[in-house]
Amino acid sequence: MRRRRLTRREFLEQAARRTAGVGLAGMVLPTLSCSPADEGIPLPPLPLNEGTLTAVMDEIIPAGESMPSASEARVLRYFRQLAAGAPEQSAPPVSDLVGTLEGALEAVDVGSHERFGGPFLELSEVQRVEVLERLEETDPAVFGGLSVLVYEAYYVQPAVWELLGYEPFPTDESGPGMDPFDETALDRVRSTTTLYREVL
Amino acid sequence: MAQDRADVLVIGSGAAGGALGWRLTELGARVVCLEQGDWIAPETMGSTEPTYETYLLRGDWNLEPNIRKRPEDYPVTTAGDDPPRIMMFNAVGGTTIHWQAHFPRFHPSDFRARTLDGVSVDWPIEYADLVPYYDRNDSMMGVSGLAGDPANPPRPARPTPPLPIGRLGRTLVDGFEALGWHWWVADQAIVSQAYEGRAPCFLHGKCMFGCPIGAKASTDRVYWRPAVEGGAVLTTGARVREITVDPNGRARGALYYDGDGNLQEALARVVVVCCNGVGTPRLLLNSTSNLFSDGLANSSGMVGRNFMIHPARWVEGTFEEEMDGHIGPLGVPLYSQQFYETDPSHDFVKGYTLNGERTFGPLSHALSVPWGESHHGIMKRRFPHAVRMSVLCDDLPEEHNRIELDPELTDSHGIPAARATYTVSENTRSMLDHGLERIREVLEAAGAVEILEPTGTNMAHLMGTARMGDDPRTSVVDAWNRAHDVPNLFIVDGSSFATGSGVNPTSTIGALALRAADGIWERRGDWV
Numbered sequence: 001m002r003r004r005r006l007t008r009r010e011f012l013e014q015a016a017r018r019t020a021g022v023g024l025a026g027m028v029l030p031t032l033s034c035s036p037a038d039e040g041i042p043l044p045p046l047p048l049n050e051g052t053l054t055a056v057m058d059e060i061i062p063a064g065e066s067m068p069s070a071s072e073a074r075v076l077r078y079f080r081q082l083a084a085g086a087p088e089q090s091a092p093p094v095s096d097l098v099g100t101l102e103g104a105l106e107a108v109d110v111g112s113h114e115r116f117g118g119p120f121l122e123l124s125e126v127q128r129v130e131v132l133e134r135l136e137e138t139d140p141a142v143f144g145g146l147s148v149l150v151y152e153a154y155y156v157q158p159a160v161w162e163l164l165g166y167e168p169f170p171t172d173e174s175g176p177g178m179d180p181f182d183e184t185a186l187d188r189v190r191s192t193t194t195l196y197r198e199v200l
Numbered sequence: 201m202a203q204d205r206a207d208v209l210v211i212g213s214g215a216a217g218g219a220l221g222w223r224l225t226e227l228g229a230r231v232v233c234l235e236q237g238d239w240i241a242p243e244t245m246g247s248t249e250p251t252y253e254t255y256l257l258r259g260d261w262n263l264e265p266n267i268r269k270r271p272e273d274y275p276v277t278t279a280g281d282d283p284p285r286i287m288m289f290n291a292v293g294g295t296t297i298h299w300q301a302h303f304p305r306f307h308p309s310d311f312r313a314r315t316l317d318g319v320s321v322d323w324p325i326e327y328a329d330l331v332p333y334y335d336r337n338d339s340m341m342g343v344s345g346l347a348g349d350p351a352n353p354p355r356p357a358r359p360t361p362p363l364p365i366g367r368l369g370r371t372l373v374d375g376f377e378a379l380g381w382h383w384w385v386a387d388q389a390i391v392s393q394a395y396e397g398r399a400p401c402f403l404h405g406k407c408m409f410g411c412p413i414g415a416k417a418s419t420d421r422v423y424w425r426p427a428v429e430g431g432a433v434l435t436t437g438a439r440v441r442e443i444t445v446d447p448n449g450r451a452r453g454a455l456y457y458d459g460d461g462n463l464q465e466a467l468a469r470v471v472v473v474c475c476n477g478v479g480t481p482r483l484l485l486n487s488t489s490n491l492f493s494d495g496l497a498n499s500s501g502m503v504g505r506n507f508m509i510h511p512a513r514w515v516e517g518t519f520e521e522e523m524d525g526h527i528g529p530l531g532v533p534l535y536s537q538q539f540y541e542t543d544p545s546h547d548f549v550k551g552y553t554l555n556g557e558r559t560f561g562p563l564s565h566a567l568s569v570p571w572g573e574s575h576h577g578i579m580k581r582r583f584p585h586a587v588r589m590s591v592l593c594d595d596l597p598e599e600h601n602r603i604e605l606d607p608e609l610t611d612s613h614g615i616p617a618a619r620a621t622y623t624v625s626e627n628t629r630s631m632l633d634h635g636l637e638r639i640r641e642v643l644e645a646a647g648a649v650e651i652l653e654p655t656g657t658n659m660a661h662l663m664g665t666a667r668m669g670d671d672p673r674t675s676v677v678d679a680w681n682r683a684h685d686v687p688n689l690f691i692v693d694g695s696s697f698a699t700g701s702g703v704n705p706t707s708t709i710g711a712l713a714l715r716a717a718d719g720i721w722e723r724r725g726d727w728v
Contacts, residue, residue: 065576091251092259129572147571148257155563156251164583166562169527171247171412175402176527178364181385183346185373188380195351195382197316197541199308199326 041088043080048102050076052120056108057150059128067163070154078153091156094149104135104146111135206232206433207727208720209468211440211454211483213237214294215706216693216713217474218419219337221434222427223717229724231427232466234438234456237272237291239420245410252409253563261409263287263298272437274611274618276478280601281623284509284660288476292436293420295476296706298408301389301416302532303343304553304703305334305352305711309541313596313699317542317549319627320596323698324670324679327353333711338387341417341710342395345387351537352384360392363401365533365556366524368587372534372556375646381538386555388531389417389706405558407530416529438464441615442487443471443689449491450728451689457613469727470720472690474713477507477662480695481603482618484666497666497683497691502676504604506597506667507620508700509660511628514557515639516588517648523585525559532556539638540702548630550594552702554639557588568654581650589642591635593628594702595663603665620660661705666695680719681712687726692716 046053057070081089083097094100111131112120120128136143154160161168169175210221213235225231246252246261255261264287265273272290289295308327313320335356345358362385365373369385376383390401390411401415414421428434437459444452444465453467473480481504487496495503536554543551559565565583569575601623605616624632636653643651669675672684677696683689692713694705701708 060571061575062573064573065580067576067580089251090249091254092261094258132571148567151566151571152254152257152563155561155566156254158250161562164562164580165522166526166584168250168561169404170250171245171402171404171406175404176524178366178403178524178528181346181362181365181369183362185370186346186348186384188377189350189382189384190348192350192382195537195541196307196353197309199312199316 041086043077043084043086046080046083046098046101048098049105052105052109053079053101055121055128056105056132056146059125059132060147060150061154067160070150073154073157073160075150075153078156079149091152097149100145100149104142107135107139107142108132205453205467205469206230207468208232208470208472209234209453209466210472210474211443212294212474212476212479212693213292213419213424213434214474214476214693215296215419215709217472218293218296218423218427219340219710219713220472220474220692220717221432222423222430223714224721225427225430225432227717227721229721231432232468233432233434234440234454234466235292235434235436236439237270237289238436239292240297240410242410242412242414245412247404247406247409248412252406253561255409256560256564261298263408265290271612272439274479274482274615275606275609277606277609277617277619278621279619280621282511282658284620284622285657286478286620286660286662288478288662291420292424292434293418296418297410297420299706300531300704301407301529302555302704303338303341303345303387303389303707304535305355306330306701306703306708307540308353310594310699310701313550319549320699321667321669321674324668330708330711330715333714334707336714337707337710340422341389342391342398342422343387343389344392344401346385349384351382351540358387360395360400363388363390363392363529363533364403366528367521368523368525368528368558369533369556371519371523371587371646372589372642375642375644376536378645379641381536381642383534383536385534386532387707388529390529390531391415391417401529403528405527405530439611439613439615440483441613443473443483443496444487445489445491445496445686449686451686461613470688470690472692472716472720474693477665477694478603478618478620480691480693481665482605482616484691485605486616492685497676497685497689499685500673500676502667502674504665505599505602506664507601507603507622508595508597508664508697509622509658509662510592510595510700510704511624511632512590512592512659513632513636513656514588514590514654515636515643516586516652516654517643517646518582518650518652519585519587519646519648521585523587525557525586525588526561526584528558530558530560533558536642539634546630546634548627548634550596550627550631550702552591552593552631552635554635554642555590555592557590559586559588568652587643587646587648589639591632591639592702592704593631593635595700596625596627597664597667597699598625622658622660661694661700663694663697663700663705666691667698668696669698681716682719688728690716690720
């Protein structure tokens with residue numbers, strides 16, 4: 001569905017709000033450890049097992065190397081925003097987001113029961129990884145649909161950008177500085193013979 | 201309901217339609233253009249969103265119409281051993297809304313493949329015929345770059361200086377210099393200084409999802425604004441179903457669905473099709489009548505055949521140092537044509553361009569990083585440490601690579617979808633292998649510590665499906681882009697390419713369009 005066109009004023013106001021959000025998120029994220037989905041404006045929970053979803057996403061992107069896990073990075077909140085069509089979320093809607101996640105979680109739990117005789121949430125970390133590896137191998141489309149969503153939700157977070165050293169340079173602001181091209185770098189190439197074929 | 205008769209009806213408002221519509225308006229023709237998309241407001245561009253990278257996955261700024269599915273998009277099914285990845289945009293400005301804006305020219309040898317290399321066909325025109333139009337198009341589009349490249353014929357000083365090449369570019373320069381190979385800073389249709397009322401590039405790095413400040417050229421701004429001010433009529437939301445003909449076999453106009461879904465007919469003395477290498481053959485094949493039962497302008501059977509896409513592959517080098525591939529214009533900072541011309545020592549004919557390539561942000565990098573415990577370690581090694589290159593191959597025309605009407609699928613107006621069938625030739629496979637090895641050499645010479653070759657996507661430039669030639673038995677249009685079969689029908693876009701060359705096509709599409717416009721105007725005595 002196409003978005004309604006914004007007026008210039010609305011555009012600038014939105015851009016300003018988003019810019020403010022970058023700084024706020026960057027300040028709080030490194031100290032997060034749990035319940036990230038509950039931060040900010042309350043959003044309805046997803047109509048699926050959020051506990052299993054959280055456990056799965058944290059195996060896909062665990063904490064490490066000074067980076068937060070998926071749940072610490074508010075991936076669940078991102079999904080809730082998308083599912084609710086929250087106005088503060090600018091990412092395009094996902095066709096059947098809940099169905100995609102739910103289908104993947106069902107496949108995870110089926111695999112969990114088949115391999116270890118119990119639900120995913122009750123497995124050890126090693127067992128969880130094994131279940132997900134098997135799902136990736138046996139049903140790559142289902143696993144890929146889930147993992148790409150988790151990656152997306154993680155890597156659009158301003159706090160994650162900050163930890164990676166990525167500056168987003170919004171298009172309503174001046175961009176980064178870069179040195180002008182140094183034409184002397186081409187001195188050797190300039191002195192070479194013509195490379196193209198003349199056609200008479 | 202039929203409308204007033206225009207001098208020239210242009211179908212499609214992209215790189216070709218924009219240049220041609222503007223030029224004919226400037227010359228004094230009464231131009232009407234039908235465009236199935238709409239004007240794009242800068243503030244609605246995907247690049248303005250902080251989550252712009254999600255458009256690589258889905259949404260209304262995705263690069264592929266089959267994923268984007270805006271109301272104005274039409275489906276393109278794909279087939280063959282190497283189904284192409286179709287990318288285009290349907291709006292005023294066409295695909296120049298979301299293109300990379302890389303702006304190279306063909307080489308003189310590209311117009312003489314049969315004579316020089318014994319393959320493919322010669323064009324009925326030569327490089328010199330296009331030079332004044334390349335120059336004019338450069339001036340209108342506002343190109344940044346540097347004249348003097350020994351791999352190309354001389355050209356005038358570029359309208360604006362080269363854009364910065366950044367650490368990524370300087371790293372590649374180190375590689376090329378160590379190997380002693382050709383390289384040159386790229387011509388890009390992105391202005392580096394204020395130019396003709398346009399702001400210079402701010403180096404945001406999100407150009408593929410629209411340039412809201414207008415530094416990147418798109419034909420809605422560059423050509424259509426002055427054309428409309430000059431009197432051209434541009435009708436948006438107009439999806440053309442077929443070109444109509446009169447009892448004498450001349451083009452009469454076009455039937456199209458207006459924004460309310462009502463069928464209308466636009467009449468004109470001259471009809472020009474500018475719908476790109478997929479949309480043009482689709483429209484011609486859907487324009488059947490008693491006089492043209494196999495589709496319009498198709499007595500040769502060549503409409504839709506010889507589809508060329510420029511097979512390309514990308515390779516990424518990882519460096520110890522931080523790189524800046526995710527900022528700066530997302531075009532090509534520099535290129536090498538060391539292996540562009542035919543070399544008898546190679547196991548292929550023709551050649552390719554090696555392009556330095558900027559990248560997107562963290563999400564696009566992460567998608568190729570494994571999940572789990574190793575994820576962050578690998579991600580941090582690659583981002584922001586990546587330098588990407590591509591090899592873009594000359595693509596010889598082959599009849600089995602083609603655009604047809606899909607027998608089942610239709611667009612939202614019931615018009616058959618296009619079906620694109622493509623198989624990479626052995627010559628091209630050899631060329632790709634050669635190019636990939638050369639990229640590895642460059643990246644290693646530049647100091648890469650890891651080299652990755654992402655899965656090929658078979659991205660498609662859209663060319664060759666209504667090709668130009670002197671012989672009506674083997675080509676669709678003549679040297680002035682006029683259909684052999686229909687004297688007042690012109691086909692002006694990448695579909696008229698006789699060969700594909702080893703460079704991005706848009707500069708040549710624009711030059712051909714300006715030249716075709718002059719040809720149409722000079723022969724206005726033939727208009728009826």
